[in-house]
Every structure is written in C-alpha cells, then in structure tokens.
Amino acid sequence: MTVHLKAKAPSGAVAITVVDRAAFQALVTELPAPTRHWLATLGFKGAADSYALVPGADGKLGQVFAGVEHAAHPFALSALPQALPEGDYVLSEQGLQLRPEQAALSWELGGYQFDLYKPRRRAPAALYLPADASAQRGIALATAISATRDLVNTPAEHMGPEELAQAAQLIAKQHGAKFKQIVGDALLKQNFPAIHAVGRASTRAPRLIELNWGSPKAPLLSIVGKGVCFDTGGLDIKPADGMRQMKKDMGGAANALGLAALVMAFKLPVRLQVLIPAVENSISGNAYRPGDVIKTRQGLHIEIGNTDAEGRVVLSDALAYASEHKPELIIDLATLTGAARVALGAQLPALFSKHFDTARDLVDLGLKLEDPMWHMPLWAPYKEGIASSIGDIVNTGRNALGGAINAALFLEYFVPEHQDWLHIDLFAWNDVARAGRPVGGEAQTIRTLLAYLEQRFSTKS
Known part of the structure; x- marks a missing residue:
C-alpha cells in the first residue's frame, strides 16, 4: 500500500504542490525568488505528468511541484510514486486541491508494478491523506484495478482454469459471496456443452465458475466474463505473433471479477451473479474441429467456422444460463475480437447495447470519468452473415467485414429479446506505457x- 490514511502525516513529510499550467502561472509570482528561479532553471511549467524537486535550505528535499492535466484526472499523481525519492509525502494547501478519491486512486495506481517474478528495484514513495470515505473509495478502486491487472499479467502456466477459479473463490470469501463451479465432464451432465467442447482438448479441465451475493429481494445483476486462460486458436492455430499475448484472453473474466469486487465492496443494492466460463483452447486428438456442429445449452446448434472464434462459443452457454434467471441486467465483458481493436484501437472498448439511450449515457459517463468505451x-x-446451412448459426462471419458486430450479433442469439444486456468487447491490455498504466494487463470500463x-440501482429498494 503506497497511500496511508491518517489524520496527521509524519513529521518531515515533503509537501507536494499540485498545479496545471494555468494554476502554475497564477502561483509562480507568489513564490520566493529562489524557488521561482530554480523552477525556471528546470524549465518546469506545470505540464501534465511533470514534476520538479525543490531543495530546502538544509540541502535536503524541501518541496515538490507536480504538474497535472486537471485536478479530477484519475491518473493525476500517477507519475510520482516511482519517480520521487523514497520517503513520505503530503499534499500542500498551495495550488490545486485534488479530491481525496482522485489523489488516492492515482497515487496507488502510480505505484503499481507486476512483481510476481521480478522484484521491484525500490519501494514507491508513500503519500499520506486524511482518513475519509472519499480516500477509502479511491484505494478500493485502485485495489480492484490492480488485482484485475495481476490476473491478466499472470502467465497461463500459473493462471489456468483452476487458478482462475481459485482467484474467484478468494474474492467470494473476502466479500461473503457463495462460490461454486462445474468442472470437466460434469459440464455435459449439467447442460453446458459449448463450454465443454471448447475446453475438452486441454489437460486442464474446463469449468463454469459462479459467484452469488446479495439479498434475494434485490434486483438481479448478472456479470459474465470470458475466461479463456490461453488461446492457441485450436486447430485453426494462431501464428506465433498472434499467440504471444494470449495469456490475456481471460481479460474479460479478470475485469468481471474486478467489477464484481467493487459491487460487493460498496454494497450496491443488487443480487449479484458472476459467471465465468473458464477454458484453455488447446490442440489435441479430441479438440473441436472446423466444420463441427455443437449443440448449446439454449438448444441452438453452432457450426464451427473457425476454432479461433472460441470466446463467443463458451459465452453462449454462460449467457443462456444467466438469462434463465431473468436478471434486470446482464453485462458481459470479453476480449472477443481483433476487429474491435482494428476499429477502435487498444484504449477504446467497444460497447454494444439494445438501447441507444443507455449506450449514450455510458459513453458520456466513460468520457467524464476517463474510463471510456x-x-x-x-x-x-x-x-x-452468420447464418449456417447445416446449423442455426456459424461462429464466424462470411468475411472479415464487421467482425466485432458479427460477434455481438452471435451473442445476441443467446439473450432473450426482452432481456436488458450490455456487451463490451475490450482489450484488457496497455500496449504503450502512460502514467499509472504500464504496459500489460489493464482494467477497462469497470470504473464507468x-x-x-x-x-x-441507487433508487431501487
């Protein structure tokens, strides 16, 4: 933990003055001449993610100036924890005043590093904030985001279907949720044939992971996450460069668990169901094949056009199962298509909704919170384009055009017409480093x- 919530910071904590360009211009004329000249020598002007160390009269670090894009930015302070000298810091009453939530969130995420295998070179700098609900919320958000990143970053050798289930079970235990899973051939007995078909070739048994939490009287919210722990592409094997990062193909499941943890931590007035079809899409003698026709839980038959379009196949059973419980809302999160990345890039998850007003609200909210879709x-x-001549639907489109839309339309077959549903096709990965967002696994859309x-649900009783 790099943020400490205490009424009073330790003596000797160094003050950080937060500014943007405009605030710095307004403040700089009020600074002592030596400080003003020092900042001018360094060329500090308050640019976002810049900082300046100002020595004290004793030669030690006396003050820090930190530039931000704006005071509400979720990564406002993220450039600092691993750049400032180790030690204790506190926010100054000079300059911009950040909300405690923003300060805690951005500082914690700035200190994030996936260090399961490679130890940190140094400890992040520590920030002291007053212990209030806003700061606690920021820490809770950062904790969920960091846990999501860790799940995605962990290699498939140590994050297979069983380990993903163990992670879900730990989250359930932390929040008092009920956990269960259906494993291996039990999937066939309990009518989850599509999940079984995709995962049967692996020596690591496929499974459906389920968490349930909340009052039976509350409205039901179902969150579904794609849990393909590694994707070779199956018999339609991926080329080497396409397979390199496929440990992240369970990024939808990781984000689903991150969102679920926040729903439970903040005690939203819902009855929560989390469903994760967890498989490894492998190659062996019993792997499912191009041209196979697979029956699903709902009864529809899927013709397999390509074994590398496996995510929508496992999600078909999970969405059908979620729909049977008649939830008020289903949200599925999945690293589903490369087509969504071609259309929108790495930073913009694709949102599909049956209701334009809901979609507009979510896009606007995501832009406001800088957690976009x-x-x-x-x-x-x-x-x-996904009609089949020998089955009900095929898991690939007629060609590469509109690939993300085809995948979403495929999933829609397994959600009743009246059922409210959001489908989010995300990348779950940072392909370039930015402050507080190192290259690697990422939580996308869960704050929004x-x-x-x-x-x-705040108005629901």
Whole structure:
C-alpha cells in the first residue's frame, strides 16, 4: 500500500504542490525568488505528468511541484510514486486541491508494478491523506484495478482454469459471496456443452465458475466474463505473433471479477451473479474441429467456422444460463475480437447495447470519468452473415467485414429479446506505457460501469 490514511502525516513529510499550467502561472509570482528561479532553471511549467524537486535550505528535499492535466484526472499523481525519492509525502494547501478519491486512486495506481517474478528495484514513495470515505473509495478502486491487472499479467502456466477459479473463490470469501463451479465432464451432465467442447482438448479441465451475493429481494445483476486462460486458436492455430499475448484472453473474466469486487465492496443494492466460463483452447486428438456442429445449452446448434472464434462459443452457454434467471441486467465483458481493436484501437472498448439511450449515457459517463468505451451497432441485417446451412448459426462471419458486430450479433442469439444486456468487447491490455498504466494487463470500463450501476440501482429498494 503506497497511500496511508491518517489524520496527521509524519513529521518531515515533503509537501507536494499540485498545479496545471494555468494554476502554475497564477502561483509562480507568489513564490520566493529562489524557488521561482530554480523552477525556471528546470524549465518546469506545470505540464501534465511533470514534476520538479525543490531543495530546502538544509540541502535536503524541501518541496515538490507536480504538474497535472486537471485536478479530477484519475491518473493525476500517477507519475510520482516511482519517480520521487523514497520517503513520505503530503499534499500542500498551495495550488490545486485534488479530491481525496482522485489523489488516492492515482497515487496507488502510480505505484503499481507486476512483481510476481521480478522484484521491484525500490519501494514507491508513500503519500499520506486524511482518513475519509472519499480516500477509502479511491484505494478500493485502485485495489480492484490492480488485482484485475495481476490476473491478466499472470502467465497461463500459473493462471489456468483452476487458478482462475481459485482467484474467484478468494474474492467470494473476502466479500461473503457463495462460490461454486462445474468442472470437466460434469459440464455435459449439467447442460453446458459449448463450454465443454471448447475446453475438452486441454489437460486442464474446463469449468463454469459462479459467484452469488446479495439479498434475494434485490434486483438481479448478472456479470459474465470470458475466461479463456490461453488461446492457441485450436486447430485453426494462431501464428506465433498472434499467440504471444494470449495469456490475456481471460481479460474479460479478470475485469468481471474486478467489477464484481467493487459491487460487493460498496454494497450496491443488487443480487449479484458472476459467471465465468473458464477454458484453455488447446490442440489435441479430441479438440473441436472446423466444420463441427455443437449443440448449446439454449438448444441452438453452432457450426464451427473457425476454432479461433472460441470466446463467443463458451459465452453462449454462460449467457443462456444467466438469462434463465431473468436478471434486470446482464453485462458481459470479453476480449472477443481483433476487429474491435482494428476499429477502435487498444484504449477504446467497444460497447454494444439494445438501447441507444443507455449506450449514450455510458459513453458520456466513460468520457467524464476517463474510463471510456464507444458505442457500436447491433446491426440486424448483418445476421445473414452468420447464418449456417447445416446449423442455426456459424461462429464466424462470411468475411472479415464487421467482425466485432458479427460477434455481438452471435451473442445476441443467446439473450432473450426482452432481456436488458450490455456487451463490451475490450482489450484488457496497455500496449504503450502512460502514467499509472504500464504496459500489460489493464482494467477497462469497470470504473464507468460501477458508476453506472450505482446510478441505476441507487433508487431501487
């Protein structure tokens, strides 16, 4: 923990003055001449993610100036924890005043490093904040985001279906949720044939992971996460460069667990169900094949056009099962298509919704919170592209056009027409480093989804 919540910071804690360019211009004329000249020598002007160390009269570090894009930025202080000298820091009453939530969130995420295998070179600097609900919320958000990143970053050797289930079980224990799983051939007995078909080739048994939490009287919220712990592509094997990062193909499950942990930590007035079809898409003599026709829990038959489009196949059973419980809302999160990345890049998850007003609200909220997603259409005429001549639907489109839409339309077959449903096709990965967002696994949209759920269910009794 790099943020400490205490009424009073330790003596000797160094003050950090937070400014943006405008605030710095307003403040600089009021500074002592030596400080003003020192900052001018360093060229500090308050640019985002910049900082300046100002020595005290004793030659020790006396003050820090930190530039931010704006005071509400979720990564406002993230450039500092691993750049400032080790020690204790406190926010100054000079300059911009950050909300405790923003300060705690950005500082904690700035101190994040995946260190399971490679030890840290140094400890992050420590920030002291008053112990209030806002700061505690920031720490809770950062904890969930960091845990999500850790799950995605962990190599498949140590994050297979069983280990993913263990992670879910730990989260359930922390929040008093009920945990269960259906493993291996029991999937066939309990009518989850699509999950079984995709995962049967691996020596690591496929499974459906389920968490349940909350009052039976509360509205039901179902969160579904794609848990493909490694994706070779199956018999339609991926090339080496396409397989390199496939440990992250369970990023939807990781984000689902991160969101679920926040729902439970903040005690939203919902009855929560979390479903994760967890598999490894491997190659062996009993692997499912191109051209196979697989029956699903719902009864629809899927023709397999390509074994590398496995995520939508396992999600079909999970979505059908979620729908049987008639939830008020289903949210599925999945690293589903490369087509979504071609369309929107790494930083913009694709959002599909049956309701334009909901989609607009989520896009606006995501932009406000700087945890974005972008609305894409469930364009019904494209359904003809996933029609099958020997089954009900095929798991690939007629060609590469509209690939993310085709995948979403495929999933829509397993959600009843009246059922409210959000599908988010995300990357769960930072491909470039930014302050507080190192290259590697990432939590995407969960802050926005949490805020949306708080708004939606806050008036429910």
